[in-house]
Amino acid sequence: MDATNRAKAAKLFAEKWKGKGYEKGESQLFWVDLLKNVYGVDNPTDFMECEVQVMLEHTSFIDVYLPSTKVMIEQKSIGKDLSKPIKQSDGTMLTPMQQLKRYAAALGYYKYPRWGITCNFEEFYIYDMANPNCEPEILKLADLPKEYNRLNFLVDTTHDNIKKELEVSLNAGTLVGKMYEYLYAQYGDEPTDKMLKSLNMLIVRLVFCMYAEDSGIFGRKDMFMDYLNDFRPQHFRKALIDLFEILDTPVDERDPYEEKRLLEFPYVNGGLFSDESLIIPQFNQECVDLIIKEACTFNWAEISPTIFGAVFESTIASQARRAGGMHYTSVENIHKVIDPLFLNDLKAEYEKILEVPQPKKRDNQLKMFQDKLASLTFFDPACGSGNFLTETYISLRRLENQVIEKLLGQEMVLGDLANPVKVSIQQFYGIEINDYACVVAKTALWIAELQMMQETQALVHMNLDFLPLKSYANIVEGNALRMDWNDVVPKERLSYIMGNPPFVGYSLQSKEQKEDMLNVYKDEKGKPYKKAGKIDYVAGWYFKAAEYIATSSLPLEGKVPEGRMRCKKAAFVSTNSITQGEQVADVWKPLYNRFGIHIDFAHRTFRWNSESNNKAAVHCVIIGFSNGGSRKEKPLYSGELVTYVENINPYLVGAPTAFIESRKEPLCDVPKMSTGNRPADGGHLIIDGKDYADFIKKEPKAQKFIKRFIGSHEFINNGERYCLWLVNASPEELSKMPLVLKRIEDCRNDRLASTDKGRQKLADTPSLFRETKNPLHFIAIPEVSSENRRYIPMDFLDSNTIISNKLQMIENGELFHFGILQSNVHMAWVRAVCGRLKSDYDYSQKIVYNNFPWPNPTKSQKAKIEQTAQGILDARKKHPDSSFASLYKEVLMPPELRKAHQANDRAVMEAYRFDWHTMKESECVAELMKMYQSLVEQQ
The missing domain is CATH 1.20.1260 (Ferritin)
Incomplete structure (x- = not known):
């Protein structure tokens, strides 16, 4: 079913079900009708499972489950509010989404849903089950005719x-x-x-x-x-x-x-x-x-020449590939780049031409459209084995073949008429540093050209000459960060830049790669930016691309007048680190301030997959940007879900553009945060939990000098670890504890053996940690924690616990501060601006905490937050044997703890004057960034 007919089918479906819908009697009819008549499933009853039994504390039933696409559906009657809790048969109050999560957990790993939908016949709430903190995408039945593609995941399995x-x-x-x-x-x-x-x-x-x-x-x-x-x-x-x-x-x-x-x-x-x-x-x-x-x-x-280019190149040693930061891109991920960059617009333009009723006018427009396809130029400045260029060529040629078929298909007979193909691999340019990859890229394009010529020949029943090869792929061997891209393709001839530049973190860069970055990231005076050596290698391509397209201003529509430049657009696959934490300002501020770029579309963090046997285990983003006229609504993708926003900032949030820069002091009047203690002891002052009893038995006098010692892992998982805290121990006491004395001597020797002069100096105090922070009471925050938790667990600790540098501390923190930091408002800020380790939260003092805009509550609002914060602590106390890892696992969170957090969320949002009934997380982040900008301007 083509796009036009599917839109018509969706319109008929929406009209048929308008104002109808009873959960028990019509749910199956509704989904059978949708799958069959809108999404083309021949036998929907074979495609779907209904009333799937799951065992919780009692027997429950999933309304609809689609096993081939792993979609779980919870259906409610028309008029039911999908955002509000509904009383269950066991007496608990759960929202439809909470029901989905309970059922999903009961299904187990192999049937765990990829997508969740709650529906009331009027609205579809769509959830990315791989991201439990993600807000639902809401699709109204009335909008289905124009937004039917948002439910493509119902049936979209790999062909x-x-x-x-x-x-x-x-x-x-x-x-x-x-x-x-x-x-x-x-x-x-x-x-x-x-x-x-x-x-x-x-x-x-x-x-x-x-x-x-x-x-x-x-x-x-x-x-x-x-x-x-x-x-x-x-x-x-x-x-x-x-x-x-x-x-x-x-x-x-x-x-x-x-x-x-x-x-x-x-x-x-x-x-x-x-x-x-x-x-x-x-x-x-x-x-x-x-x-x-x-x-x-x-x-x-x-x-497939696109896939084969990548696996062909896999003959290069894996070690060399890793050192170069090369990661192969799957066909699916290539389309995440090229579809929103240009292909979706071209397909929409083609569909619009087909709607022209007059045959002659339609044919003329088709011919002009084919000329446009043949005029576009594409450039991949890190082309590797050419899979971006190859897949783009194939996609363009398939679109051209549709045009050719409409113009000539039914009229052609076997013969030797003029070749109807106009799109050529001469339109494709690339730079690649590896000579072998250059050859592979050219060969993949040649094979793609031959394959597409065969498709055209079969389509129009023409005899076409395949050889000799008449085209040449403009793949240049060289270091893209050291070359003038105009020497490869002059900017006035370019349409689109795209690709998958190398992924190398700044700490892993070779000497040559660091020199590349310093050579690229220069200010107007030719001096490297202060943080040029502290950003990821991929950023070099963003800078070069932004600089390359900076003077472009003419929209790319039809022919470009002589001497005028096209509006060039670019899109790259990147490591997500350039959109998180401290790197954001360092990478993006020069691009915005000097070159006037803006982000046109983006895919938020997703796990990498590729077609090679050596798959890269990285988390990526895709960012499309330009400096010309931008569309009013910009697509922001999270998995397969998309929202349209007015602005996408460099944190890939639909919010005003702001740069959250490292700050030594809090922006607001709140207690300072600091890190815990670094032992720097070679492990000699640390006692593992399993060794504690034996150590005390052998050295009983040491007991009063032993304290619990925890980092992020122990804090979240109730791990047992201890340390010798000898701050007040006298030499006389130490001399009477031989096991302790041996550990002190080993610590001293370890420090002396270090090549670091600072660590060597610590040998003068071998009985002490590098830092000796031990406040009477404080709030502890883990530096690293799982993104799958809605809240980062925090807690009040006292002087009986020593925390490592993997925990942050707020000395003399109060209930009010605890309540704000444990709220959904603060977590929205965390998710937007914090750094990440893979995809886990990497909470930092200088980026997250010191820049966070705090509310100015009334006395009653502050008292309310203190009350709800205490409610969280009280709810936790009911489960003394449970770790934070268990308490904050989404499917295991006790109802009273969830309710306590929800009450705290509402109290905090009221203190910010936010409407907790309607505000989405993206809207919350937008408001926080406005507050941040205002506070910075006031300083």
């Missing part, structure tokens, strides 16, 4: 053809790796750089020949394999040299007396076979058998 392409391409990559290993051995024990480059090109040539044979481009089936079969290993090298020379020679320039079996091969061109200085080794029987019996018999025609 079998895509699965097959992936499997074939991964197998092909494995085969390439094997060929690489076998041939590498033929170059001797210490191959030169030239030999290794030759090996790379040899592999590429062999793969191209096998693809061309299997796809019918060479002419007849098994042509390449039959040729190679005639040669023994000792003649195999010469056979390949002769063949490569023929493939690079035009037919009319060949020796007419050359062997017939060579003359049968077509002229390829494109530069793939032009380097005659290629070093080709001798082949042993094992290599020959691998190429003929395994590689040639594999069906290369079924590979």
Whole structure:
């Protein structure tokens, strides 16, 4: 079903169900109708499970579960408020979403839902179950005709053809790796750089020949394999040299007396076979058998050039790939970049043209649209194996094929009319530092071009020439951060920049990479920015792109007048660290202030997946930006859900643009926060929980000098750990405790052995931690905690507990401060601005706490917060054996603790003058950032 017909079906569905809906009698009818008539599921009853039984304290039933897409649905009658608690059969009060979470936990890991929906026949509340703190996306039934795509996840499973392409391409990559290993051995024990480059090109040539044979481009089936079969290993090298020379020679320039079996091969061109200085080794029987019996018999025609480019490149050593920060991008993730960057708009433009009723006018517009497709230029300044460029080319050509089919499809007959294809790989440019990846990228584009030509030929029943290759992919080898991008593609000719630059954290950068960053991140006077050496490597591409597009101003619509520049747009996949914590201001402030960029769309943090066998375990964001006219509503994606906002700031929040910079003192009049104590002792002053009893037994006099010692992990998980706190211990007392004295001596030796002069100096006080903070009472906050908790657990501690530097402390903190910090308002701020370790919260004093805008409550509001804060503490006391990890796990949180937090949330929101009935978290963050800006301006 195409977009037009689906919109019509959605309209009919919305009209049919308007004002209807009874939970018990019509839920199944509603979902069967939706799945069948709007989303094209032939047999909805086979696709869905209804009244799925789950065992809680009693037997309960899930209304609808879609196992293939892992969607769980809780249906309510029309008129029910989906945001309010409803009394359950066991007497508890739960919102529909809380019901979903209980059911989800009962289903177990393998059936745990990816998506949750609560519905009352008038509204769909959509939840990303992978992010329990995420606000629901709300879709109204009345808006379904224009927003039906927001429910595509109901049926959007990976198509079998895509699965097959992936499997074939991964197998092909494995085969390439094997060929690489076998041939590498033929170059001797210490191959030169030239030999290794030759090996790379040899592999590429062999793969191209096998693809061309299997796809019918060479002419007849098994042509390449039959040729190679005639040669023994000792003649195999010469056979390949002769063949490569023929493939690079035009037919009319060949020796007419050359062997017939060579003359049968077509002229390829494109530069793939032009380097005659290629070093080709001798082949042993094992290599020959691998190429003929395994590689040639594999069906290369079924590979996806986009996927294959990545797995092809996986023959590079994993160590080198990691050092370069290279991470392969899946087809799915490529579309997260190119769809909102340009492809969605192009598809919408095409659909709009099809709605033109007059055939002649429609055809003229289709021709102009095809010319537009052929005029666009694309640039990936970190192109790797070319999968961004390849997938973009394929997507553009498939759109062009739709145009060609509409213009010519039914009228064409077999013949030799003019080639109707206008989109070319000449429109695609790239920079890549690795020579092998450059070759792979070019080859992937050539294969994509040949595949798409075959699709066009089948579509319009035309005979098209596949060879010789007439196009050239403009892939340049070099360091993108050291090059002038105008030398690759002049900015006046460019349409879009995109890609997946290297991921290397600032602490892991090589000397050369650090120099790259200092060379790029310079101010107007050419001096490196103060924090240029403290930001991630990927930021260099953002700076270069922003600088490159800075002078562009003309919207990209139709032809560009001579001498005028296009409005260029860019989008990159990046590590999420550049949108979190202290890096945000350092990375983005120069881009906003100097180059006037703004963010057009963004995908918030998602876990990376790729098509290579060596998948990168990183958390990423995607950011699209430009400096020209911006759309009024900007899409902000969280998983598959999207909201449209007026502004996306560099924290990827729909809020005003603000830069939360490191601050030594709190912005508001509140107690200071500091970190705990760093032992710097080599572990010698620490006593593990399991060793505590034995130590006291052997050294009973030490007991009065032992205190509980905790960091984030022990704090959250009730872990047992102790330390020797010898602040007030006299030399006489220490001398009577031999085990303690031994530990002190070991600590001193450890410090003396350090290469750090500061640590060496601590050897003068070997019985003490580096810091000796031990206040009478304080609020403790873990530095690192799971993002899956709605609240970061905090607590009051006293002088009997020593905290490590993995906990923050607010000395003399009061109930009021505790209540604010444990509120949903403060957590909204945390989620927006804090740094992350992978995806976990990394709470910092200088970014999160010191910049947090506190409310100015009335006396009664402050008293109310103190009361609700105490309520949280009282609710916890009812479960003395439970750790914070258990208490704050979403599906395990005791009802009284949840209610206490909800009461505290309401009290805090009232102190901020926020409407807790209606305010969303994104709106809360927007207001907090306005408050922050105002407070900064007042200083």
